[in-house]
Amino acid sequence: MRRVRLSLAATLAATLMLAAAACGGDDKESSTDEAAPKGTGQGAVLSSTWPLTGLPVSGDQSAEQSHPVFIVKIDNTSSSSPQIGLGDADMVVEELVEGGSTRLAAFFYSKIPANAGPVRSMRASDIGIVKPVDGQMVTSGAAGVTIRRLQGAGVKFYGEGSKGMYRDNARSAPYNLFVKLQDLAKTVKVDEARPADYLPxxxxxxxxxxxxxxxxxxxxxxxxxxxxxxxxxxxxxxxxxxxxxxxxxxxxxxxxxxxxxxxxxxxxxxxxxxxxxxxxxxxxxxxxxxxxxxxxxxxxxxxxxxxxxxxxxxxxxxxxxxxxxxxxxxxxxxxxxxxx
Incomplete structure (x- = not known):
């Protein structure tokens, strides 16, 4: 999906350049001392803002990162206290799980925290939550039927044993699984196309x-x-x-x-x-x-x-x-x- 967006953007840019050449123009208007924008047309607007917040990109940063949007499933009961990493999230979604409890899907893209958790299991509900930005999930696992559904939907996920995942022995299981997300991000690479905006x-x-x-x-x-x-x-x-x-x-x-x-x-x-x-x-x-x-x-x-x-x-x-x-x-x- 990301490569398709890049190809479309490149085609549009080439078409605009050919049209300008065919029409001619003033040399003074066609040259500039200012830095070129990050993209062309709507692409310039998109690449200058973060997809999960809509906030402007600052300095020399780019909204086109080499890592995907990570969604960490975090326990949301008192047993999870204290939760780690939420302060660095771009966006958070809260969803119902069994027993009347809830679980958090914490989205990380513009900033990757050193540590996040406690990491818990996925649900089929997560498919509709993560797919709009091709998010990749960090999870403790899931029931077999859920794993098959997420795999069938093309959702990639990382479970215990993946790079950066560890157990904190000072906490009780199953509330002691955490992820050093920066370590995981170093091993997960995607092309540097900006994900789509999650919200309007x-x-x-x-x-x-x-x-x-x-x-x-x-x-x-x-x-x-x-x-x-x-x-x-x-x-x-x-x-x-x-x-x-x-x-x-x-x-x-x-x-x-x-x-x-x-x-x-x-x-x-x-x-x-x-x-x-x-x-x-x-x-x-x-x-x-x-x-x-x-x-x-x-x-x-x-x-x-x-x-x-x-x-x-x-x-x-x-x-x-x-x-x-x-x-x-x-x-x-x-x-x-x-x-x-």
Whole structure:
């Protein structure tokens, strides 16, 4: 997919050069002392911003990295405390797992942390989460049926025994598996094409006014609730299991109401394993700058990009670090907020 994008960009650039030569022009206008932009047309815009945040690339950095987008599956129960590495994530997605608990899919691309975890297992729900950016997963493993489904979907993953994976003997299993992600990244190379934008990024000034919303409570099927408060310009997860100084501070919290089905098997404790259906359409709640904008989301296939809209038209997420909550539409899933 990345090589195709590069080929298309090269073809477009060549076509523009031929057209300019055919039309002639002023030599003074065709030459410049300024540095050439990173790409041509829309490519210049894309390569100057990060795909998982929409933020501008600074200095001599490039949004075309030699490593893929890594998605580390991180436990999100009290047994995981303290979680490591979330403060370096570009984006985080929270999804329902068995027993009413949740698990985090932490996305790393613009910055690769030295250490991340505790690393836990994958779910079939992850296919729709990682495929839009060809993400590669770091995991403790998965049930056989899940592994077959992810392999069939073309999702690459790294389990225990991979470079950089280790057990912290000071913690109890299974909450003691971690990854030295920088070490793993050195062994995983891809062509340096920039991944597609994960969200439709925009400017905060263009966001609809919405309504005041200072706190958020995202409840997952009668089990876990993630609590947020807006202060100091960002949203902080007040019941986070992250280490002090290593929390993921979100510029936006995007809540997507999703349908949840049965994955068709049970965990070792006998709990049915849920499967989030991250395709189709549903209600969306975008929290930014202490306000809520309501809309809808759509995603036509597992590989497809996420689209957002309001009654007035397309809805764009202000560039920044976004936490995505995939909250079930039924079975106790709920979202509440307060104005102050």
């Amino acid at each position: 990024w925009g400017d905060a000034k263009d966001l609809p006014k919405g309504q005041p919303a200072k706190t958020i409570a995202a409840s997952f099927s009668g089990g876990h609730t993630t609590d947020w408060v807006f202060r100091g310009g960002t949203y902080e997860n007040t019941n986070s299991n992250a280490a002090a100084g290593d929390k993921f501070l979100a510029d936006s919290v995007l809540v997507l109401r999703v349908k949840v089905g049965d994955a068709g098997y049970r965990d070792p404790a006998g709990n049915p394993v849920p499967e989030t259906h991250f395709t189709g359409t549903g209600k969306a709640m975008l929290f930014h700058d202490g306000r809520l904008v309501r809309g809808t989301w759509s995603k036509h296939g597992l590989n497809s990009a996420l689209k957002l809209k309001t009654k007035a038209g397309a809805l764009e997420v202000p560039a920044g670090h976004t936490f995505i909550e995939l909250v079930p539409t039924g079975n106790g899933g709920n979202v509440t907020f307060t104005r102050k």
